[in-house]
Amino acid sequence: MLGTCLENVRRGAPLIHCITNYVTVNDVANILLACGASPIMADDIQEVEDVTALCAGLNINIGTLNQRTVPAMVAAGKKAAAMGHPVVLDPVGAGASPMRTQSVRRLLHEIPFSVIRGNVSEFKALTAGADTTRGVDAQLTDAVTESGLDAAVAFAKSAAAQLGAVAAITGAIDLVADRNTCYVIRNGRSEMGLVTGTGCQLSGLTAAFLAANPGNTLEAAAAAVASMGLAGEIGWANMAPTDGSATYRNRIIDAIYHLDGSTLDKGANYELK
Amino acid sequence: MLGTCLENVRRGAPLIHCITNYVTVNDVANILLACGASPIMADDIQEVEDVTALCAGLNINIGTLNQRTVPAMVAAGKKAAAMGHPVVLDPVGAGASPMRTQSVRRLLHEIPFSVIRGNVSEFKALTAGADTTRGVDAQLTDAVTESGLDAAVAFAKSAAAQLGAVAAITGAIDLVADRNTCYVIRNGRSEMGLVTGTGCQLSGLTAAFLAANPGNTLEAAAAAVASMGLAGEIGWANMAPTDGSATYRNRIIDAIYHLDGSTLDKGANYELK
Amino acid sequence: MLGTCLENVRRGAPLIHCITNYVTVNDVANILLACGASPIMADDIQEVEDVTALCAGLNINIGTLNQRTVPAMVAAGKKAAAMGHPVVLDPVGAGASPMRTQSVRRLLHEIPFSVIRGNVSEFKALTAGADTTRGVDAQLTDAVTESGLDAAVAFAKSAAAQLGAVAAITGAIDLVADRNTCYVIRNGRSEMGLVTGTGCQLSGLTAAFLAANPGNTLEAAAAAVASMGLAGEIGWANMAPTDGSATYRNRIIDAIYHLDGSTLDKGANYELK
Numbered sequence: 047m048l049g050t051c052l053e054n055v056r057r058g059a060p061l062i063h064c065i066t067n068y069v070t071v072n073d074v075a076n077i078l079l080a081c082g083a084s085p086i087m088a089d090d091i092q093e094v095e096d097v098t099a100l101c102a103g104l105n106i107n108i109g110t111l112n113q114r115t116v117p118a119m120v121a122a123g124k125k126a127a128a129m130g131h132p133v134v135l136d137p138v139g140a141g142a143s144p145m146r147t148q149s150v151r152r153l154l155h156e157i158p159f160s161v162i163r164g165n166v167s168e169f170k171a172l173t174a175g176a177d178t179t180r181g182v183d184a185q186l187t188d189a190v191t192e193s194g195l196d197a198a199v200a201f202a203k204s205a206a207a208q209l210g211a212v213a214a215i216t217g218a219i220d221l222v223a224d225r226n227t228c229y230v231i232r233n234g235r236s237e238m239g240l241v242t243g244t245g246c247q248l249s250g251l252t253a254a255f256l257a258a259n260p261g262n263t264l265e266a267a268a269a270a271v272a273s274m275g276l277a278g279e280i281g282w283a284n285m286a287p288t289d290g291s292a293t294y295r296n297r298i299i300d301a302i303y304h305l306d307g308s309t310l311d312k313g314a315n316y317e318l319k
Numbered sequence: 320m321l322g323t324c325l326e327n328v329r330r331g332a333p334l335i336h337c338i339t340n341y342v343t344v345n346d347v348a349n350i351l352l353a354c355g356a357s358p359i360m361a362d363d364i365q366e367v368e369d370v371t372a373l374c375a376g377l378n379i380n381i382g383t384l385n386q387r388t389v390p391a392m393v394a395a396g397k398k399a400a401a402m403g404h405p406v407v408l409d410p411v412g413a414g415a416s417p418m419r420t421q422s423v424r425r426l427l428h429e430i431p432f433s434v435i436r437g438n439v440s441e442f443k444a445l446t447a448g449a450d451t452t453r454g455v456d457a458q459l460t461d462a463v464t465e466s467g468l469d470a471a472v473a474f475a476k477s478a479a480a481q482l483g484a485v486a487a488i489t490g491a492i493d494l495v496a497d498r499n500t501c502y503v504i505r506n507g508r509s510e511m512g513l514v515t516g517t518g519c520q521l522s523g524l525t526a527a528f529l530a531a532n533p534g535n536t537l538e539a540a541a542a543a544v545a546s547m548g549l550a551g552e553i554g555w556a557n558m559a560p561t562d563g564s565a566t567y568r569n570r571i572i573d574a575i576y577h578l579d580g581s582t583l584d585k586g587a588n589y590e591l592k
Numbered sequence: 593m594l595g596t597c598l599e600n601v602r603r604g605a606p607l608i609h610c611i612t613n614y615v616t617v618n619d620v621a622n623i624l625l626a627c628g629a630s631p632i633m634a635d636d637i638q639e640v641e642d643v644t645a646l647c648a649g650l651n652i653n654i655g656t657l658n659q660r661t662v663p664a665m666v667a668a669g670k671k672a673a674a675m676g677h678p679v680v681l682d683p684v685g686a687g688a689s690p691m692r693t694q695s696v697r698r699l700l701h702e703i704p705f706s707v708i709r710g711n712v713s714e715f716k717a718l719t720a721g722a723d724t725t726r727g728v729d730a731q732l733t734d735a736v737t738e739s740g741l742d743a744a745v746a747f748a749k750s751a752a753a754q755l756g757a758v759a760a761i762t763g764a765i766d767l768v769a770d771r772n773t774c775y776v777i778r779n780g781r782s783e784m785g786l787v788t789g790t791g792c793q794l795s796g797l798t799a800a801f802l803a804a805n806p807g808n809t810l811e812a813a814a815a816a817v818a819s820m821g822l823a824g825e826i827g828w829a830n831m832a833p834t835d836g837s838a839t840y841r842n843r844i845i846d847a848i849y850h851l852d853g854s855t856l857d858k859g860a861n862y863e864l865k
Contacts, residue, residue, distance in 0.1 A: 068341040068614040069348050069360050075615050075788035080837045085788065086685060087615050090658040096689035112363040112387070114658070139359065143369035240576070242348035242358065284834045288557045290573030291353045300836030303786070341614040342621050342633050385636040385660070412632065416642035513849070515621035515631065561830045563846030564626045 048314050049307030051259050051269035056082035056306075060102035060257035063126070064250060065089045065119050067109025067138065070243025073299065074105070074250040080303040081273070083254035089115050094122035103131050103257030105250050106157075108149060109138035116149050123157030132160040132256035132263065135211070136249035140164065141171030154209060160256055161267045163214040163249045166190060166198070173205050190219045199228045199319045212267050214252065216245060220275060222268040229268040231316040233275025235282050240291045244298065248274040251302075272314040277301035279313070321587050322580030324532050324542035329355035333375035333530035336399070337523060338362045338392050340382025340411065343516025346572065347378070347523040353576040354546070356527035362388050367395035376404050376530030378523050379430075381422060382411035389422050396430030405433040405529035405536070408484070409522035413437065414444030427482060433529055434540045436487040436522045439463060439471070446478050463492045472501045472592045485540050487525065489518060493548060495541040502541040504589040506548025508555050513564045517571065521547040524575075545587040550574035552586070594860050595853030597805050597815035602628035606648035606803035609672070610796060611635045611665050613655025613684065616789025619845065620651075620796040626849040627819070629800035635661050640668035649677050649803030651796050652703075654695060655684035662695050669703030678706040678802035678809070681757070682795035686710065687717030700755060706802055707813045709760040709795045712736060712744075719751050736765045745774045745865045758813050760798065762791060766821060768814040775814040777862040779821025781828050786837045790844065794820040797848075818860040823847035825859070 061084045066074055071087060078085040088097040091114075098104050104126040106119045126133050135157075137150045150172060153159075162172070166189070190198040198215070202223035206213040215221045220231040238244045252270040259266035281297030289297075334357045339347055344360060351358040361370040364387075371377050377399040379392045399406045408430075410423045423445060426432075435445070439462070463471040471488070475496035479486040488494045493504040511517045525543040532539035554570030562570075607630045612620055617633060624631040634643040637660075644650050650672040652665045672679050681703075683696045696718060699705075708718070712735070736744040744761075748769035752759040761767045766777040784790045798816040805812035827843030835843075 067360070069344050069358075071615050072345060072618060072788065076838055076841065079786045079788060085615075086688065087613070087656055088685070088689070089656065090691060092659065093689035093691035096691070097685075100688060110360055110362060113365065114387075114660075139361070139370075142359065142373060143361070143366035145363065145366035145369070240352045242345065242352060288570075288573065288577070290576030292349055292569035292572035292576070295349065296569065296838035296842065297834075299838035300834065303836030303838070304834070340633070342617050342631075345618060383633055383635065386638065387660075412634070412643075415632065415646060416634070416639035418636065418639035418642070513625045515618065515625055561843075561846065561850070563849030565622055565842035565845035565849070568622065569842065 047311055048265065048269035048272050049311035051255055051266045052273060052305065052310050053307040054258040055254050058258040059083060060254055061086060061100065062103045062105055062250065062253045062257060063088065063098045063101040063122065064105045065094065065115060065122060066105060066107035066246060069109055070246040073243045073247050077247040077299050077302055078250050078254055080299050081251055081254055089118050091118040091121055094118045095125040098122045098126045099129060101131065103253040104133045105253035106133065106153065107136040107138055107246055107249055108146060109246065111146065111149055119153060120156050123153065127158050132253060133157055134249050134253040134256065135159045135162045136246060137162065137164045137168045137172060140168040147171055159211040160263050161212040161214055161252055162209055163216065163252055165217055166215055169205050169213065169215055173208055190217045190221065195219065199230065202228050212263055214267050214271055216248065216271065220271045222264065222271050224264050227264065228319045229316050230319050231268065231272050231275060233272050233315050234278045237282060237294060238278045241295045241298065244274065268316065272316060273302065273305060273310055276310060276313040277305060320584055321538065321542035321545055322584035324528055324539045325546055325578065325583050326580040327531040328527050331531040332356060333527055334359060334373060335376045335378055335523065335526045335530060336361065336371045336374040336395065337378045338367065338388060338395060339378060339380035339519060342382055343519040346516045346520050350520040350572050350575055351523050351527055353572050354524055354527055362391050364391040364394055367391045368398040371395045371399045372402060374404065376526040377406045378526035379406065379426065380409040380411060380519055380522055381419060382519065384419065384422055392426060393429050396426065400431050405526060406430055407522050407526040407529065408432045408435045409519060410435065410437045410441045410445060413441040420444055432484040433536050434485040434487055434525050435482055436489065436525055438490055439488055442478050442486065442488055446481055463490045463494065468492065468503065472503065475501050485536050487540050487544055489521065489544065493544045495537065495544050497537050500537060501592045502589050503592050504541065504545050504548060506545050506588050507551045510555060510567060511551045514568045514571065517547065541589065545589060546575065546578060546583055549583060549586040550578060593857055594811065594815035594818055595857035597801055597812045598819060598851065598856050599853040600804040601800050604804040605629060606800055607632060607646065608649045608651055608796065608799045608803060609634065609644045609647040609668065610651045611640065611661060611668060612651060612653035612792060615655055616792040619789045619793050623793040623845050623848055624796050624800055626845050627797055627800055635664050637664040637667055640664045641671040644668045644672045645675060647677065649799040650679045651799040652679065652699065653682040653684060653792055653795055654692060655792065657692065657695055665699060666702050669699065673704050678799060679703055680795050680799040680802065681705045681708045682792060683708065683710045683714045683718060686714040693717055705757040706809050707758040707760055707798050708755055709762065709798055711763055712761055715751050715759065715761055719754055736763045736767060741765065741776065745776065748774050758809050760813050760817055762794065762817065766817045768810065768817050770810050773810060774865045775862050776865050777814065777818050777821060779818050779861050780824045783828060783840060784824045787841045787844065790820065814862065818862060819848065819851060819856055822856060822859040823851060
């Protein structure tokens with residue numbers, strides 16, 4: 047059950063090493079605390095292996111990558127993998143520049159990721175390599191819709207197989223797939239796209255859910271995705287008329303803070319394909 | 320009309336490349352989303368030209384400049400200018416150190432900025448070069464007041480002429496001037512100064528307004544300034560008695576989220592001089 | 593009186609130079625503004641001495657230290673000390689990696705800190721040098737409890753003597769000690785640990801309180817600690833049922849914004865040992 051995956055996070059309180067962008071790092075730290083995990087951020091190559099060794103999971107996010115941090119991501123990822131820790135990749139803006147695309151390729155080549163969490167455009171850049179990305183949002187033509195669902199599910203499974211990791215492709219409909227099975231998750235609200243970093247936060251959550259649910263990668267990732275979407279719904283329901291996107295940002299994290307396993311099980315709206 | 324400038328942002332949804340400080344970057348991203356634009360942050364010299372080429376405008380903010388990012392700012396600014404994109408400069412703390420002052424001079428020398436957005440102290444450092452700055456806030460002696468308004472307007476026009484860019488000088492009274500015309504804007508609240516980054520957010524907004532209103536730089540910049548000030552007023556009106564500066568921060572962005580063209584036209588309080 | 597220390601911050605409005613981590617830097621800036629001080633963030637070695645010379649106090653936080661910023665911390669700290677400014681150290685995660693531990697040792701060797709603000713685990717790493725740290729939170733076995741209070745007070749005094757600085761050791765019970773006297777402060781709530789950066793914010797506040805209360809280091813540091821704890825209590829009292837950790841983050845800063853000297857004097861719960 048997805049709810050059990052969440053309860054395991056609150057029970058295990060995993061420490062998660064994040065090498066993430068400076069735009070949304072505060073929200074990533076706060077949502078990790080809100081779900082019952084603990085964050086530690088460290089990105090210097092002199093310490094990332096030591097830090098990741100203390101942790102139970104690693105979250106790599108390339109949102110503001112630079113020439114100093116990419117080698118640190120590689121070193122941390124290899125160390126975490128060697129220790130058997132789950133490693134999540136958030137390929138923010140993959141395809142937006144050759145540097146991003148090449149850095150992601152390098153990361154994929156050197157690190158056996160457990161889960162990759164991105165939007166359709168980013169996954170296309172990872173798997174096909176010729177796309178450009180519209181900022182950190184999926185291109186409109188890349189939206190996952192009901193009418194294109196079967197093709198999108200097939201793409202998610204194929205991406206998972208090609209990349210050797212669970213593919214968590216988020217958008218209007220969220221897909222969490224390995225090569226055989228795909229969770230199709232219909233939680234969340236479109237207004238979440240007006241808050242920067244909801245994707246980054248989800249990647250952090252995913253690392254925590256994986257760390258607390260060893261051997262159960264696909265379900266744990268689906269539970270993280272459903273939790274974030276449900277928090278988006280609950281947070282929106284708690285909005286007053288004059289509240290806007292900044293208050294919504296807080297309401298989403300507040301909802302994660304209050305979320306428990308049974309609420310997640312009741313609210314998660316998904317099917318397996 | 321200023322309101323039309325805002326509606327053009329919501330309609331055009333420009334992607335804005337920000338090379339900005341790590342203190343307020345999250346708020347800059349969120350206010351860009353709140354006004355209908357999209358942000359992308361990237362500061363490594365290996366990718367800034369590629370990223371800015373995907374965008375419709377560039378926002379350079381030196382708040383936490385370093386030796387790695389200044390060359391990236393120059394490269395991005397030249398590329399954006401070559402592509403005809405508007406480029407905004409926020410010279411945070413210009414005058415506070417020789418490094419800041421010299422970096423700003425270099426940026427001004429190499430990049431044809433569309434708009435420079437700062438406080439009086441920063442503009443004095445840019446135009447005269449011998450001042451020191453009190454942090455990121457204007458020195459008290461540099462406040463624009465009703466009694467000194469004519470001199471301030473003359474200074475704004477002269478700064479615009481000297482710097483070859485629209486000068487957006489914000490404070491108790493906001494001035495947005497080219498060499499001939501100055502918008503004198505009386506929106507906003509003094510409490511906005513107790514929220515870090517309202518100036519940085521305005522610079523981000525300005526880049527979005529310019530990108531969505533090509534050929535209309537002066538009015539678009541004035542519309543951004545008036546929007547921010549009006550959001551400060553609306554946000555304050557939505558404060559409960561126990562709310563303080565942190566809640567105000569959210570209320571300002573919430574107000575931008577809800578702001579539409581007709582509300583801006585009704586609420587904007589300005590005259591031309 | 594502690595309240596007088598706070599009133600002195602609001603009256604003096606000290607400018608505080610922060611070299612701090614990018615996770616919580618925005619909150620540090622906002623809480624400095626909320627208490628009546630002003631922040632300036634600058635971390636490039638080419639400017640840190642110039643910037644710190646303009647300020648009244650310096651706050652060094654190693655939360656996301658790197659090879660570029662550690663030398664800048666040293667340079668700024670030496671300059672601030674040479675000018676007689678108070679310098680605060682927040683040794684985030686000391687013990688979590690050799691790089692952190694060695695960097696802290698270097699900072700302690702080169703800079704005469706006024707106050708060091710951390711948790712028990714970090715202080716153990718500073719004084720004994722063989723511990724590991726669980727992220728940025730104190731290890732459970734290191735919690736300061738009523739039953740272990742006498743030993744903890746003795747440790748705080750001994751740490752202060754060994755490190756040559758006031759030791760502000762925060763946790764369930766907060767201890768602020770020089771070699772002879774220890775403030776035992778029982779303000780705050782455990783839920784503050786679910787908001788990232790409440791410790792970092794306190795370190796920033798401490799620098800402001802020191803700068804505004806020269807020659808009164810111990811009491812000023814205690815006033816900062818009690819203010820933060822009391823803000824945590826007041827902020828919690830202002831929470832609605834659906835509010836969670838993200839809203840709490842705002843409520844704490846809001847409470848600092850509204851806090852005055854007499855409220856602090858009435859609400860501070862401490863004894864001297």
